[in-house]
Amino acid sequence: MATENKNLSEYDKNTIPNAKDFRFGIVVSEWNETITEGLYNGAFDALIDNEVPAQQIIRWNVPGSFELIYGAKKMLQTQNVDAVIVIGCVIQGQTKHFDFVCEGVTQGIKDLNVQTDIPVIFCVLTDNNIQQSIDRSGGIHGNKGTEAAIAAIKMAYIRQQASMSHPFNQPLLSSGAIQIEETPIKIDKE
Ligand SMILES: Nc1c(NC[C@H](O)[C@H](O)[C@H](O)CO)[nH]c(=O)[nH]c1=O
Ligand SMILES: CC(=O)[C@@H](O)COP(=O)(O)O
Numbered sequence: 001m002a003t004e005n006k007n008l009s010e011y012d013k014n015t016i017p018n019a020k021d022f023r024f025g026i027v028v029s030e031w032n033e034t035i036t037e038g039l040y041n042g043a044f045d046a047l048i049d050n051e052v053p054a055q056q057i058i059r060w061n062v063p064g065s066f067e068l069i070y071g072a073k074k075m076l077q078t079q080n081v082d083a084v085i086v087i088g089c090v091i092q093g094q095t096k097h098f099d100f101v102c103e104g105v106t107q108g109i110k111d112l113n114v115q116t117d118i119p120v121i122f123c124v125l126t127d128n129n130i131q132q133s134i135d136r137s138g139g140i141h142g143n144k145g146t147e148a149a150i151a152a153i154k155m156a157y158i159r160q161q162a163s164m165s166h167p168f169n170q171p172l173l174s175s176g177a178i179q180i181e182e183t184p185i186k187i188d189k190e
Contacts, residue, residue, distance in 0.1 A: 003141050004141060006141075006142075007141065007142040008136060008141055008142030008143055008144050008146060008147040009138075009143045009146040009147070010142065011146070011150045013050070016050055016150060016153055016154070017153060017154065017157035019047070019051060019052050019153045019156070019157075020052060020053070022056065022156045022157075023056045023058070023079075023080055023081045023082050024047060024052065024056065024057050024058070024081060024082065024083055024084070024085065024149075024152055024156075025058045025059075025060070025075040025076065025079055025081040025083075025084040025085070026040060026044070026058070026059045026060075026084070026085045026086075027060050027061075027062055027068050027071040027072050027075055027084065027085070027086045027087065028040050028061050028062070028088075029062055029063070029064050029065045029067070029068055029086075029087060029088035029089065029124075030061055030062065031063070031064040031088065031090075032088075032090075032091060032130075035089040035125065035130075035133045035137045036087050036088060036089050038138045038143065039087045039089070039123055039125070039137045039143065039144055039145035039148075040059070041138070041145065042137065042138060042143030042145030042146040042149070043085055043145035043149040043152075044057060044145075044149075045146070046145070046146045046149035046150060047152075047153070050150075050153055052153075058075070058079055058081065060075060064088070064101075065088030065089070065090050065102075065105050065124055066101050066105060066108075068087075068105055068108075068124070069086075069105060069109060069111075069112070071086070072084045072109065072120050073112060073116075076112070076118040076120070081118060082118070082156035082160070083152040084119070084120045084121065084152075085120075085121045085123050085145075085148045085149065086109060086121070086122065086124060087123045087148070088105065088125070089124070089125040089133050090102050090105070090124060090126050090127070091127050091128075091129065091133060092127070092128050092129070098126075102124075102126045105124055106122070118159070119155035119158075121148045121151045121152045121155065123145055123147075125137070
């Protein structure tokens with residue numbers, strides 16, 4: 001489903017876990033500032049709407065989307081947060097730079113999700129033109145910042161639940177598999 005068939009701002013509060021005790025970091029790129037401010041406002045408002053106290057939301061700015069990677073890394077290394085949202089807007093220009101920035105940020109944020117225990121939510125618009133960015137930062141398609149905030153709450157909850165779940169606390173086998181006791185299944189023979 002493409003964004004044009006889905007409003008990014010819509011969510012059902014009944015499906016959102018309790019977020020009042022979670023702490024969130026938000027790293028915001030200053031490139032295309034009018035767009036990224038709109039995305040930030042969407043994310044901030046959604047967190048507040050879900051009972052997250054404002055003092056539990058930490059914001060840092062970085063120069064551009066490529067710096068979101070380092071900003072998010074330092075955020076999760078130094079701040080007590082349950083999830084990080086990175087916010088950027090990359091718009092196609094005349095050269096291939098767009099491709100390298102988008103790919104670099106995508107891979108960098110993916111690596112943080114693989115290598116660290118804190119979920120990092122990808123709220124980076126990668127648009128062909130400014131109108132597409134306007135449409136997705138509070139325009140006709142809603143606000144991707146709102147979508148990212150809801151994702152951050154859900155992923156923080158998953159992390160919290162996983163840390164309390166029995167199988168996830170098992171020691172890893174040398175193969176990297178999780179050791180889970182095999183409980184024999186009794187089959188009643190008729
Ligand atoms: N063209 C855009 C950029 N380019 C800047 C890079 O993100 C980076 O800051 C620079 O290469 C220095 O490392 N950034 C955006 O966020 N959006 C753009 O459209
Ligand atoms: C994503 C970019 O860096 C790009 O917008 C810069 O524009 P240009 O490709 O014309 O240098």
